[in-house]
Amino acid sequence: MFGITYFVVLKFKHIFVTMEKQVILNAQQIELTIKRLCHELIESHDDFSNSVIIGLQPRGIQVVARLKSELESILGHTILCGNLDITFFRDDFRRTEKQRIPSVTNLDFSIENKKVVLVDDVLYTGRTIRAGLDALLTFGRPSKVELLVLIDRRFSRDLPIQADYYGKTVDTLKMERVSVDWKDLEGIDQVLLYTKEGNE
Amino acid sequence: MxxxxxxxxxxxxxxxxxxxxxxxxxxxxxxxxxxxxxxxxxxxxxxxxxxxxxxxxxxxxxxxxxxxxxxxxxxxxxxxxxxxxxxxxxxxxxxxxxxxxxxxxxxxxxxxxxxxxxxxxxxxxxxxxxxxxxxxxPTQALLDAYSIRESLGDVAGKKVVIVGDILHSRVALSNIYCLQKLGAEVMVCGPTTLIPKYIGDLGIRISHNLKEALNWCDVANMLRIQLERQEIKYFPSLREYSMLFGLNKQLLDSLDKRILIMHPGPINRGVEITSEVADSDQSIILNQxxxxxxxxxxxxxxxxxxxxx
The missing domain is CATH 3.40.50.1370 (Aspartate/ornithine carbamoyltransferase)
Structure with missing residues (x-):
C-alpha cells in the first residue's frame, strides 16, 4: 500500500493529495476492447476506402496506432491515419498559468468528403473534442465526423458532445482522474482510476 | 520552460x-x-x-x-x-x-x-x-536563425558571415546576438568604413575580404547598403562596392564548398548580390x-x- 501511495504521490506531486488507484482495464482487456472497436468501425466504414482515422495529440495517437495495426491485420490493407494537434484551438488560452507546447500535426491526405473518425483516449469535459472539431475543419470539409474514445467519463461533460464508439464507460467525480498507460510509453498497457483517499 | x-x-x-x-x-x-x-x-x-x-x-x-x-x-x-x-x-x-x-x-x-x-x-x-x-x-534575426536551422538542421557550430553595411544595420546587430546565443560563430565583412569600430568586442571575427570570408563560412547573409541612413559617403561608388563586396555567380562557384545565401530584403540586385545568385538554389531568401x-x-x-x- 505504501509503495503504491508513494508512486502516486511521485507521479502527481503537483496535486499534493494522496490518491488511491484502481485498474479499470488491464492489458488483456485493452486488447479485447480495441478488437471490438475495430469490428464496430468496420461495420459502418466497410473497407475504409473513403474513411480516415485521426488521433488527437498528445494521447489519442496511441489509441490510433493500436486501431490501425488491428484494422490492417483484419482488412489486409493500409488505412489512412493522421495526428491532429489542437493547442491553438483550445478555449483556455490565457486562462491557464502554464503555456501549452503544441505537438506535431501530421495529416498528409485530404479529408475533403471523407468520413473521419476522431480518436482520443479519454472523453471527459468534451472541450478537447470541441477544439478538435474546429482544428479538423481547417483542413477541409469531411462528409461525416465520428468520435471514438477508449474511456468515456460519463456525466462530466461541459459541452453537449458524445462519442459514437467507446471502449468503456466509467462514472467518475471531478476530483478523480483517469489515466491511460501504454506499453511503449509507460511500460504497461492499463487504464487507471485515481481516487482521493477515503473517498467512497 | x-x-x-x-x-x-x-x-x-x-x-x-x-x-x-x-x-x-x-x-x-x-x-x-x-x-x-x-x-x-x-x-x-x-x-x-x-x-x-x-x-x-x-x-x-x-x-x-x-x-x-x-x-x-x-x-x-x-x-x-x-x-x-x-x-x-x-x-x-x-x-x-x-x-x-x-x-x-x-x-x-x-x-x-x-x-x-x-x-x-x-x-x-x-x-x-x-x-x-x-x-x-529582433524578429528578422529570429527568422534568419530559424531559416538556417531549417536548412542546416541546427544553428550551433555553424559559421555565419554578415556582409555589407554593418554600421547602419539593425539586422546585423540582432543577428550577431541571436546567432551567438544559439552557439554559432559569427563574422562580419565589409569596407572598413562600414564596420563599427568596437564591434570586435562582441566576440566576432572581422574581415575585409569577401572571398576569404565566404571560404570560411557555411552561411552568408548579404545586407543591403542603406543609402538612406548614410549622411556622408562611406565608399567611392556603388560600382566599386559591388566589385569588392558584391556576391556574383563566378565568386560563388569559385568556392570549394556549397554555402547558403541569405538576404533580409529589399534586395538591390546588382549591388550586394547579383540576380543569378539571389535566384539560385543556394539562396533561401524566399524561405526567410x-x-x-x-x-x-x-x-x-x-x-x-x-x-x-
Whole structure:
C-alpha cells in the first residue's frame, strides 16, 4: 500500500493529495476492447476506402496506432491515419498559468468528403473534442465526423458532445482522474482510476 | 520552460537561449498551420494589435499583419507619413491615444534607437520591436536563425558571415546576438568604413575580404547598403562596392564548398548580390520570408499569453 501511495504521490506531486488507484482495464482487456472497436468501425466504414482515422495529440495517437495495426491485420490493407494537434484551438488560452507546447500535426491526405473518425483516449469535459472539431475543419470539409474514445467519463461533460464508439464507460467525480498507460510509453498497457483517499 | 522570460520583445539581447528555442518550437507548429487550406487559428480573437510604423516598411509590415490576422487578432495600422506625427505629436501621446482605444499589443518600427524599449517602460501594452533605427530588429534575426536551422538542421557550430553595411544595420546587430546565443560563430565583412569600430568586442571575427570570408563560412547573409541612413559617403561608388563586396555567380562557384545565401530584403540586385545568385538554389531568401510569418506568429502568441485577462 505504501509503495503504491508513494508512486502516486511521485507521479502527481503537483496535486499534493494522496490518491488511491484502481485498474479499470488491464492489458488483456485493452486488447479485447480495441478488437471490438475495430469490428464496430468496420461495420459502418466497410473497407475504409473513403474513411480516415485521426488521433488527437498528445494521447489519442496511441489509441490510433493500436486501431490501425488491428484494422490492417483484419482488412489486409493500409488505412489512412493522421495526428491532429489542437493547442491553438483550445478555449483556455490565457486562462491557464502554464503555456501549452503544441505537438506535431501530421495529416498528409485530404479529408475533403471523407468520413473521419476522431480518436482520443479519454472523453471527459468534451472541450478537447470541441477544439478538435474546429482544428479538423481547417483542413477541409469531411462528409461525416465520428468520435471514438477508449474511456468515456460519463456525466462530466461541459459541452453537449458524445462519442459514437467507446471502449468503456466509467462514472467518475471531478476530483478523480483517469489515466491511460501504454506499453511503449509507460511500460504497461492499463487504464487507471485515481481516487482521493477515503473517498467512497 | 514554457513561457518567455520577457514581457516585451525589444531586442534579442534580452532573450535567453531557452526563449529562442521556445519561439522556434512554436514557429514549427505555426509553419504547419500556415500551410493548411485554412491558415488561421482562433487563439487571439480577443486581442487587438496596433502596428505603428514611423518608418517605411513593406515586408516586415505585411508579415506582421499577416501573422496577426492568422492568429485572429484585430489589427489596426498606423503609418507616420499619414498621421499626426507630422503635426508635432510626441511618441508617447500618439501611442497613449491609440492605447485608449483598448489595444493590447503594439508592434513598432521607429527611426530612433531604443524607441521600443522607451515605449515598453511607459505603457501597459506588450511591445514588439519591428526595427528601431540602427539598433535592433529582433524578429528578422529570429527568422534568419530559424531559416538556417531549417536548412542546416541546427544553428550551433555553424559559421555565419554578415556582409555589407554593418554600421547602419539593425539586422546585423540582432543577428550577431541571436546567432551567438544559439552557439554559432559569427563574422562580419565589409569596407572598413562600414564596420563599427568596437564591434570586435562582441566576440566576432572581422574581415575585409569577401572571398576569404565566404571560404570560411557555411552561411552568408548579404545586407543591403542603406543609402538612406548614410549622411556622408562611406565608399567611392556603388560600382566599386559591388566589385569588392558584391556576391556574383563566378565568386560563388569559385568556392570549394556549397554555402547558403541569405538576404533580409529589399534586395538591390546588382549591388550586394547579383540576380543569378539571389535566384539560385543556394539562396533561401524566399524561405526567410515564409518563415517570417511563422516566427512572428510564435512571438505574438507567446507574448499574448502573458496579457492579463
Amino acid at each position: 514554457n513561457n518567455l522570460s520577457v514581457d516585451h520583445l525589444t531586442g534579442i539581447r534580452d532573450l535567453t537561449h531557452e526563449d529562442i528555442q521556445l519561439i522556434f518550437k512554436m514557429a514549427d507548429s505555426f509553419k504547419e498551420v500556415i500551410n493548411r487550406p485554412i491558415k488561421k487559428v482562433p487563439s487571439l480573437r480577443d486581442i487587438t494589435i496596433a502596428n505603428l510604423f514611423f518608418e517605411n516598411s513593406t515586408r516586415t509590415r505585411l508579415s506582421f499583419e499577416l501573422a496577426e490576422k492568422r492568429l485572429s487578432a484585430d489589427v489596426i495600422n498606423f503609418s507616420a507619413s499619414s498621421s499626426s506625427v507630422k503635426k508635432g505629436e510626441t511618441l508617447i501621446d500618439t501611442v497613449n491615444n491609440i492605447l485608449s482605444m483598448k489595444v493590447d499589443m503594439v508592434v513598432m518600427r521607429h527611426p530612433n534607437p531604443g524607441a521600443a524599449h522607451f515605449l515598453s517602460q511607459r505603457i501597459s501594452a506588450k511591445v514588439i520591436n519591428a526595427g528601431d533605427g540602427t539598433h535592433e530588429h 520570408v515564409e518563415n517570417g510569418v511563422a516566427i512572428r506568429m510564435a512571438i505574438i502568441y507567446l507574448l499574448a499569453s502573458k496579457i492579463e485577462r
